[in-house]
Amino acid sequence: MLDLRNVLQQAQKNGVAVGHFNVADFVILKAVFASAQELKVPVIIGVSEGEREFLGVRQIAALVRSLREEFDLPIFLNADHTHSLVKAIEAAQAGFDAIVFDLSPLPIEENVRQTKAAVEALKAISPAILIEGEIGDIGTGSEIHDAAPDLSKGLTTPEEAKQYVDATGVDILAPAVGNMHGMLKSMVQGEARKRLDLARISQIKSATGALITLHGGSGTDDEDLRKAIAAGINIVHMNTELRVAWRRGLEESLAKQPQEVVPYKILPVVVEAVKQVATSRLKLFNKLT
Numbered sequence: 001m002l003d004l005r006n007v008l009q010q011a012q013k014n015g016v017a018v019g020h021f022n023v024a025d026f027v028i029l030k031a032v033f034a035s036a037q038e039l040k041v042p043v044i045i046g047v048s049e050g051e052r053e054f055l056g057v058r059q060i061a062a063l064v065r066s067l068r069e070e071f072d073l074p075i076f077l078n079a080d081h082t083h084s085l086v087k088a089i090e091a092a093q094a095g096f097d098a099i100v101f102d103l104s105p106l107p108i109e110e111n112v113r114q115t116k117a118a119v120e121a122l123k124a125i126s127p128a129i130l131i132e133g134e135i136g137d138i139g140t141g142s143e144i145h146d147a148a149p150d151l152s153k154g155l156t157t158p159e160e161a162k163q164y165v166d167a168t169g170v171d172i173l174a175p176a177v178g179n180m181h182g183m184l185k186s187m188v189q190g191e192a193r194k195r196l197d198l199a200r201i202s203q204i205k206s207a208t209g210a211l212i213t214l215h216g217g218s219g220t221d222d223e224d225l226r227k228a229i230a231a232g233i234n235i236v237h238m239n240t241e242l243r244v245a246w247r248r249g250l251e252e253s254l255a256k257q258p259q260e261v262v263p264y265k266i267l268p269v270v271v272e273a274v275k276q277v278a279t280s281r282l283k284l285f286n287k288l289t
């Protein structure tokens with residue numbers, strides 16, 4: 001089985017991106033796994049600090065490992081948006097494949113200093129682990145926002161990206177390129193889409209040569225996503241779209257069976273709803289449509 005670094009290099013060579021989906025329960029994990037298995041594509045499962053707290057760090061690591069071993073599928077686990085070295089070490093010790101070490105709210109010099117130290121500490125625990133660093137402002141919260149935050153001042157420049165990657169030794173960079181965490185109401189209703197700064201992505205790619213992640217992919221224009229992948233994006237994060245599907249599926253299932261109390265009779269509808277979203281996104285990222 002290839003490790004995550006090899007899978008990402010292979011994706012880069014093929015001009016495709018690896019889908020990263022956050023999970024907060026077994027229903028979403030089951031849906032994402034089923035999509036990846038059907039399409040025969042690699043996939044990354046992401047868990048934020050909040051999602052890890054709910055699921056258990058070692059418990060989600062054991063679940064993902066069991067799927068990888070039993071089904072021989074390249075499914076990987078990422079500790080998404082980790083804001084302290086203590087939490088990052090916990091994930092590395094539990095066997096995670098990657099960690100997003102996110103000190104982007106700090107001044108850049110402090111972000112560089114602490115990220116460099118974290119890269120050294122985490123590689124000492126697990127030499128194959130991939131560390132992703134973040135610069136710029138892409139907002140917070142994979143949820144539905146009333147209004148768009150002004151992120152225009154927090155866009156990542158190619159110069160700053162190169163300095164950051166060289167100085168910290170991160171394996172993967174998460175820049176701010178017009179992307180944003182969460183979705184606006186208008187995006188959930190399908191009336192608006194996020195647009196990306198494609199020229200900036202190309203410039204950051206050629207300046208750094210690094211692997212690049214696009215966070216906050218939910219609600220992004222399909223054509224922009226295709227072009228962003230062609231411009232050098234290697235991983236695309238999706239969370240809010242799955243959460244919206246999860247909630248809609250659950251409401252629909254409960255409404256259809258008002259007397260039902262058996263979880264495994266209620267939840268397959270939710271798995272299916274989430275799986276549909278994951279499948280359409282994985283097809284796009286892997287050029288299968």
Ligand SMILES: [Zn+2]
Pocket residue numbers: 081181215216237
């Ligand atoms: Zn993110």
